[in-house]
Amino acid sequence: MAPWPFLSAESRSTFWRSLQTLTVTRIVIALVLLLYLSLDVRRGRVDGTVYAETCIAYLLAALLFALVTQRWRRRFLWQLFGQVLVDIVAISLLYLAAGGMRSGLALLYLFPLAGAAILAPLVPALFSAALATLVMLGESTWQALTRGDDLPLTQAGLTGAAFFAVVLVVNRLAARLINQEELAARRGADLRIQQAIYRIVVDDVADGILVLGRDGTVFGGNPAARRMLGLDVQPGEEGTAFLLTDVPALEPVAQSFAAWVAHGAGAPDGYVTVKRWHETEGPVRGRLDQPVHLKLRFARVDTPEGAAERSLVFLQDVSAIENQAQQLKLASMGRLTASIAHEVRNPLSAIGHATSLLAEDLHGPAETRLLRIVNDNVARVNRMVEDILKLSRKVQPNGTPVALDDFLPELRAEFTEMHDMASDIVWVGDAGGRSVRFDGMHLREVLVNLLGNAIRYASGKPASIRVCPVVDPTGRMELHVQDDGPGITPEVRAHLFEPFYTTSSKGTGLGLYLARELCLNNGAMLDYEYRTEDTGPDGGTGEASGRFVITFAASI
Secondary structure: OOOOOOOOHHHHHHHHHHHHHHHHHHHHHHHHHHHHOHHHHHOOOOOHHHHHHHHHHHHHHHHHHHHHHHHOOOOHHHHHHHHHHHHHHHHHHHHHHOOHHHHOHHHHHHHHHHHHHHHOOHHHHHHHHHHHHHHHHHHHHHHHHHHOOOHHHHHHHHHHHHHHHHHHHHHHHHHHHHHHHHHHHHHHHHHHHHHHHHHHHHHHOOOEEEEEEOOOEEEEEOHHHHHHHOEOOOEOEOOOOEEHHHOHHHHHHHHHHHHHHHHHHHOOOEEEEEOOEEEOOOOOOEEEOOOEEEEEEEEEOOOOOOOOOEEEEEEEEOHHHHHHHHHHHHHHHHHHHHHHHHHHHHHHHHHHHHHHHHHHHOOOHHHHHHHHHHHHHHHHHHHHHHHHHHHHOOOOOOOOEEEHHHHHHHHHHHHHHHOOOOHHHEEEOOOOOOEEEOOHHHHHHHHHHHHHHHHHHOOOOOOOEEEEEEEOOOOOEEEEEEEOOOOOOHHHHOOOOOOOOOOOOOOOOOHHHHHHHHHHHOOOEEEEEEEOOOOOOOOOOOOOEEEEEEEOOOEO
């Protein structure tokens, strides 16, 4: 056992290593004594027979101690005291053979005494110092009695006092170091436990976690993040760090992170869509078969001064949450759809017809106001009914390609004329002669819905509403619809495409949901994203801005 039974296994292992070091040092000292001090034997200064036999026996004992310490790690204190006792006996024999205090061999006692002071408790260490001091005082007393020389006795007393002082100081310092090492070992064990818990939590958590550098370099990620992004590599392993921009499909994540870095803690959480991608070669390999809609939350790691800056990105797959919320709302709506035409539309028609008849006979301001309120609400409920019936009719789309360069200007002219607004308010970008696979009537309905939302918040200035065809980094065609009004907050964005969710008193909450369903029916995607690039006619400012993004199935 170790001299302190409360020590951890790591600290006890340190004691045994120190004892092995002591045995190796003993072998070296025995060889040095046998080699160099033999010169004094030839000069007749010491008893050669006693000296040689003592050195050889001491060397053999040192070799035996080294073997025992290596093979048998038990009874630490017994082994230590046995070795220290042999050291004191061997050094005492050499000390007496060399002539006592005048030989200068008393310094050899510091070797076993220092070992005892470091590895043993204070009382046994002081006992070792007392044994060495008694030998020196006994020999010096004999010299004083036989030769009448008191000087060696005085030197022996001072040397013994020095031994006690050295043992006391070294033992206290060693005890302090042992306690500090034990504290460090326990904290290290606690840290390893916390790391093990962290690995279990991080590996099993449903949200993805990425560790990024300031430039967007991915240094690590948990299994959920790799699954969401379709990565086959393990970020953090040697040689696997990569930039987010190295994967074109991860460009939205890189842009959202760059916007957060630029704006600091005040930047909102980001919502991005990672599209399909497949890469079998190069430093970043992976495959994502289905687009995934992610909510991004950022946090800066509190790193020590001078260390490289690190940030965490928490990825939450909100597609499942959105689908669940939609299914809950549509479950009840499905039962309503079958009878809605007879149970709701017919009474609405009757109310509307009665209101028209009353309007012919009532002309007072109060009556006119009440009739207008009734008409507005009848129109609102009727629009909701129409939207619900559209959801129940999953019409197969027409596969005829749509040429965007012809389709978008015609839609702009029709829309501005319908809303009696200047044509330059809606700016349409150049599609570069590209066509997309989308039913023309469905695409018209989706864009009319998005543009109708835009005119509520746009300033009405020229190009305050922008429809921009863009080719994304993966080569897919996108259509961005954006206005210069205030962007949608992340809180509203979380429920934006849920049925019956609306922030407008005049809305039904089904328009955006219907638009997304039509896009899905045509193999496309509709989402609201925060992008840093500006695709407007006046160049880019680099500021992140929200826009509706339609990602088409394929360009033609």
